[in-house]
Amino acid sequence: MLIVAERINSSRKRIANAISERDASFIQTEALVQAKAGSDYIDVNAGSFRDEAECLKWLVDVVQDVTDIPLCLDSANPDALSRVIPVVKKPPMINSINLKPSRLEPILPLVVDYKAKVIALCESESIMAATTDAKIDIAAGLVEKVTARGIPLDDLYIDPLIFPLATNSRSALASLEAIERIRKEFPGVHTICGLTNVSHGLPNRKLVNRTFLITALARGLDSAILDPSDKELYSALKAALIILGQDEYCLEYIHAYREGRLG
Amino acid sequence: MLIVAERINSSRKRIANAISERDASFIQTEALVQAKAGSDYIDVNAGSFRDEAECLKWLVDVVQDVTDIPLCLDSANPDALSRVIPVVKKPPMINSINLKPSRLEPILPLVVDYKAKVIALCESESIMAATTDAKIDIAAGLVEKVTARGIPLDDLYIDPLIFPLATNSRSALASLEAIERIRKEFPGVHTICGLTNVSHGLPNRKLVNRTFLITALARGLDSAILDPSDKELYSALKAALIILGQDEYCLEYIHAYREGRLG
Numbered sequence: 001m002l003i004v005a006e007r008i009n010s011s012r013k014r015i016a017n018a019i020s021e022r023d024a025s026f027i028q029t030e031a032l033v034q035a036k037a038g039s040d041y042i043d044v045n046a047g048s049f050r051d052e053a054e055c056l057k058w059l060v061d062v063v064q065d066v067t068d069i070p071l072c073l074d075s076a077n078p079d080a081l082s083r084v085i086p087v088v089k090k091p092p093m094i095n096s097i098n099l100k101p102s103r104l105e106p107i108l109p110l111v112v113d114y115k116a117k118v119i120a121l122c123e124s125e126s127i128m129a130a131t132t133d134a135k136i137d138i139a140a141g142l143v144e145k146v147t148a149r150g151i152p153l154d155d156l157y158i159d160p161l162i163f164p165l166a167t168n169s170r171s172a173l174a175s176l177e178a179i180e181r182i183r184k185e186f187p188g189v190h191t192i193c194g195l196t197n198v199s200h201g202l203p204n205r206k207l208v209n210r211t212f213l214i215t216a217l218a219r220g221l222d223s224a225i226l227d228p229s230d231k232e233l234y235s236a237l238k239a240a241l242i243i244l245g246q247d248e249y250c251l252e253y254i255h256a257y258r259e260g261r262l263g
Numbered sequence: 264m265l266i267v268a269e270r271i272n273s274s275r276k277r278i279a280n281a282i283s284e285r286d287a288s289f290i291q292t293e294a295l296v297q298a299k300a301g302s303d304y305i306d307v308n309a310g311s312f313r314d315e316a317e318c319l320k321w322l323v324d325v326v327q328d329v330t331d332i333p334l335c336l337d338s339a340n341p342d343a344l345s346r347v348i349p350v351v352k353k354p355p356m357i358n359s360i361n362l363k364p365s366r367l368e369p370i371l372p373l374v375v376d377y378k379a380k381v382i383a384l385c386e387s388e389s390i391m392a393a394t395t396d397a398k399i400d401i402a403a404g405l406v407e408k409v410t411a412r413g414i415p416l417d418d419l420y421i422d423p424l425i426f427p428l429a430t431n432s433r434s435a436l437a438s439l440e441a442i443e444r445i446r447k448e449f450p451g452v453h454t455i456c457g458l459t460n461v462s463h464g465l466p467n468r469k470l471v472n473r474t475f476l477i478t479a480l481a482r483g484l485d486s487a488i489l490d491p492s493d494k495e496l497y498s499a500l501k502a503a504l505i506i507l508g509q510d511e512y513c514l515e516y517i518h519a520y521r522e523g524r525l526g
Contacts, residue, residue, distance in 0.1 A: 239474035
């Protein structure tokens with residue numbers, strides 16, 4: 001199970017403020033909290049700034065000053081990515097590509113050159129895939145494009161996209177089915193998902209988000225973009241891993257319990 | 264989703280005491296709490312008493328006095344079942360049969376005569392099925408026996424059994440795989456499961472139990488034996504049902520939220 005820690009995202013007001021004010025200590029605290037809670041990658045996003053490349057480079061520098069956990073460069077802007085990636089110390093994850101040529105063509109060479117992992121969204125020039133079949137069609141296109149560049153499938157993390165249940169009662173089911181089919185039809189490819197979109201417009205959003213995570217894990221999801229310092233979410237994740245036979249002798253679960261990390 | 268409410272079970276000390284003392288009001292409160300929380304059947308168990316038939320009959324009478332929710336007669340004793348079932352007002356569920364002839368042969372005629380639903384455990388004379396294949400083998404035997412008597416498959420609820428994760432890290436996975444395969448290989452048959460065994464010997468048992476429920480629902484479980492008045496468990500169930508597309512427009516979920524039934 002691979003965890004991408006999501007909190008350093010400029011769509012959050014406190015993060016945007018910290019970036020504006022170049023408050024390194026606030027960002028570094030966020031990084032360390034997530035590192036301690038359990039992160040494989042720390043996402044950094046400055047997408048809400050006009051000078052995104054400069055802000056993202058600053059984020060990368062301040063986070064790398066306090067932790068050696070690799071970074072997930074979260075940008076839809078190929079130019080920002082290409083300017084920032086040279087200063088990244090460890091092979092990063094790039095978040096994200098999709099099937100749009102304007103994004104795919106300039107970013108794939110960066111994935112190759114920097115031996116990066118890459119998150120690929122099930123969306124193309126014309127659609128954001130909402131049905132299972134549409135998600136699988138785009139996943140097939142992504143696998144083809146990535147393979148053609150010689151990128152190992154093990155470095156590809158396909159995000160099936162998840163739309164709010166409040167507007168479509170079958171949206172989560174389509175994502176779950178896609179996760180299962182991607183693993184079966186494209187062996188070796190990983191699946192990844194954010195959790196917050198599913199609950200948009202519903203009460204008790206965190207309950208819905210963590211329940212979705214558990215169902216997705218049960219259908220084969222092997223990585224997620226989440227906040228590992230959310231104790232109830234982290235507990236749900238740890239419990240799901242013992243149930244799914246991915247925590248031999250329940251050692252990780254018991255360890256997390258003893259450290260007080262289970263809610 | 265069918266819920267069998269589990270609390271009126273003589274393995275619980277307070278229930279055993281209430282049965283011993285013929286404390287009808289205590290039992291009736293338990294019945295009403297579960298009825299209000301959301302139950303399709305109310306389980307009644309007097310299995311820890313030597314005069315089980317008499318105690319079970321008393322339980323049936325006192326519960327039927329306060330609610331018309333149908334009962335799930337929980338006994339491994341064909342003699343007790345045959346003596347009690349005539350006083351049951353609505354077609355009950357019988358909990359349970361297995362492949363042992365000593366249990367199967369006398370109980371199946373009761374299922375037929377009283378148009379009961381029946382829970383069938385994946386165990387035989389020689390084994391309690393621990394692997395997926397063993398569970399499926401026994402499930403096939405159960406389907407054959409039940410079909411031979413003309414019992415509709417819609418009345419059959421197969422329990423794949425779940426053993427503690429603390430002693431076998433793959434025990435839950437075997438049950439999840441069995442749930443999925445039973446639904447695929449025996450269309451029309453239901454699956455059911457208790458939740459408490461999975462967490463035996465682990466810390467934070469309720470977290471593990473409700474996480475197991477969500478994973479099982481994600482793999483196709485369509486009924487469960489549980490305590491619907493456990494607010495966190497009930498919340499997990501309701502959230503899972505919206506995610507799995509089984510709650511059109513999230514109406515049930517939002518209704519439960521408005522009634523304060525989500526934790």
